Amino acid sequence: MKFLIFSDIEDSAKQVMSFLKGKGDFVLYTTEKGESLTKYGAQKIVLLTGKPEVKGISSLLSDEFSSGGYDLVMIASTVLGRDVASLFSGQKSIEVIPEIFDIKFNSGTVTTKRYGLGGKAVIEEESKSKLFTFLSGLSDDVPGDGSSPIETKNIPEGVVKILAIEQKKAKEVNLEKANIIVAVGRGLGKIEGIQQIEPLVKAVRGELAGSRPVCLDYHWLSEDRQVGYSGRTVKPKAYVALGISGQIQHIAGMRGSKVVVAVNKDKNAPIFQEADYGIVGDLYQIVPKIVSYL
């Protein structure tokens, strides 16, 4: 079996290559320059240069798919990836199974899992589909010692003109690698509250994260610290949710955690359904107490 992979994000590229190792040959198409991508056993890495216009990328991939003898296409579910996949699906009239977090290859069919109803259901389905978008967190990142050759290809220009590309602030954190994550939600109440959480983060040598409102609406934390369906998918040894109510969108991003601890004022908060250990009460009182017992 031969896979065509597209990811404009390094982490997702590494995860999917780790996942596919031993399951077939694969070629990674990416806009990311990382030298570290060569250590995952790809037959080759095709670095896409030029402006990242989605129609241009999907046309290029669709030509490569036809000429390269590929069986299946795996595209990282990112802002660009989802568009590339949808255009590819339309252009090639190939049905896409979107947002998968697991895939098994049978003879002639695949069995995939994805969330439905906003995370309230896991849909397991069997199909003959050849095109998938996959969520971040598909697999652990397991580098090997190979060295894939890199070639470059230029993205053809399309009818959409790219005028400017501004880099967002550099990523501060790699939540996927954290052993312990301390995450804050709306219940924190104010940005200044973060200072009072930091002693706990330090004491457990963990990383600070946040829910969607905290990162995207209030900007108390940077976007790359957002855990949830639309943010990072994490699987730490321990996940501490402080003042997070437990909306399904958040749960989808931390469900794989080994142990979940929740602190919330509201004893009916849904997060307690998803927790191993819960404390009902004021997080500003409880956090220093936990620190004192460490």
Add this chain to the structure above:
Amino acid sequence: MPYDIVVLIKQIPDLELIKVNQSTEEPITDGVPFKFENLSKNSVEAAVRIKEKNGGKITAVLFGNEKGTQVMKEAYAMGVDEGILITGYSENNPVLTAKVLAQKIKQLHYDLVILGNQSADSMSGMVAGLVATELNLPLLSNAVSIEVADKIVKVSTATEKDVIKSETTMPAVISVTQETNEPRFPPVLQIIKAGKKSISTEQSTVKIENTSKIISKKAPKSERKRLIFEDVDKGAQEVAKVLKEAMK
């Protein structure tokens, strides 16, 4: 210069009200009320803002079921001029949805098609690109801001790493995000007026072969211990123990 806009809107079950059938482990959607999907509100808002500045007509198209009339009335109250409800939606299938919507859009006059980038229930993120392909139109997606002038549309797209500014000539398909705008709450008078407005309803006739078969659709399993402490001190001690273990 006035712009005619088609907005694609969606009804979804109220996800927070979905319960799980304990014996089958399946989520229960029967009887769960539908609501106006959030990103559809952002789409309507984006269209109404363009209309307020430039003039033009907004037509909303909803592929759903009979209950969609309620959602359409909310869209009217926000400023949509004409609503078309296509019934016959059963399961989430982005390819089918895109074909149904595109077939209808082709019969309308438009400069822009606006829709949400990734709806809150199925989250596929596929419909915008599929509609653009069906209509053979350029796609400007995941817009966090939209500007129109002289039949040219410019958007900013926030990816995970960059903010990309791009433009194209109309007609075009634009998908919007939650960050695009803050949808308005229409005044009561407009809601009352909207209730009286007619909605044209038709049945979908598009059929496609469904190549995937659902094996199971169950609530995600949670095998958490759920040891909940109301005694804060005892809880903190226990949690400290757990964290020490995880630090090893």
